[in-house]
Amino acid sequence: MTDDCDSVRAVPRNGDEVRLRLQEAALELYLERGYDKTTAADIAARAGVTERTFFRHFTDKREVFFDGEAELRDLLTGAVAAVPAGTRPLPALRAAFHQAVPLIERHLPVTERRAPVIAATPALQERSLAKTAGLVAALTDALRARGVAEPLAALCAQVGMDTYSAAIRRWAADRGDDLHTHLDRAFNDLRLAANALK
């Protein structure tokens, strides 16, 4: 029984380990010689696997940096769906981002190592923006599923995501306060700034 369970679990665990090794190899190579001078084959070789294995895990050498987005998306859309009925869109999104804090904190060490590489590489910056756009589309759908009308759902998802991104940036510049505090502060700034639109 124990053996069976282990062998069943061994497949994904092994796949995850290869994935992590490819991600670590990519980060090392991008730091050592730059993104442009690194090929998928180089990353595979450094990780001790074939190029074919690389492409079984990632569609291209940008994607290696962004696979955590799927987990974040699922967590956020699940949290939006679970917010009490009658909660307005931006408060619902604020609550969802608060629920994502443990996930963000868990990924922080690797996020911090990747950040300078992304900042220095237009191709990775563009993919990062595309991933954020994907998150916004998923949050728009999640708000729509709560009965928020179309043009408002898209606006709120985008504005909510940008307020979250502002909180992440402020937290990176000031780790003295935790991400929960920065989230509340950024959403409060949004409220005050928008209040001047009368």
Next chain:
Amino acid sequence: MTDDCDSVRAVPRNGDEVRLRLQEAALELYLERGYDKTTAADIAARAGVTERTFFRHFTDKREVFFDGEAELRDLLTGAVAAVPAGTRPLPALRAAFHQAVPLIERHLPVTERRAPVIAATPALQERSLAKTAGLVAALTDALRARGVAEPLAALCAQVGMDTYSAAIRRWAADRGDDLHTHLDRAFNDLRLAANALK
């Protein structure tokens, strides 16, 4: 005298004409055979110029679609700088976007022809997002120059841009109202949505 003036003006006018021809050739080819199957050399050949001339005008075959952004950026940052002293950040941005309406309207025919190509081409979508991020950075600087403190300037520039983009999308779906009306409506939606964050 007249001859001198004409010959001085002829250089940029001719350059602009080549630029427009390259942009039209790129649009035609992307529609005919797709972005991926079109090279810079193909675009140059269709426009009747050399590949070298292509690269004198554009850094790559994505950039052909996005050179209007520089004009929009200059107009918006100039408008933010010219808003009466004491105007709060989001109202200042709303005023700037209203001033950009004639430029947007003038570009509308080509924008509408490019839109389906961009929507169908991840590489162009990513460049489009990167261009918008560049606009946000320029607007952040423009707000900072008005004395808006740092974390608020970046948040407002991003949220203002989101609201403008929402207005553009709504206008594309409903040309019955003009862009000014859609801008006011989107900024009012933002105010009401943010008001629920108390």
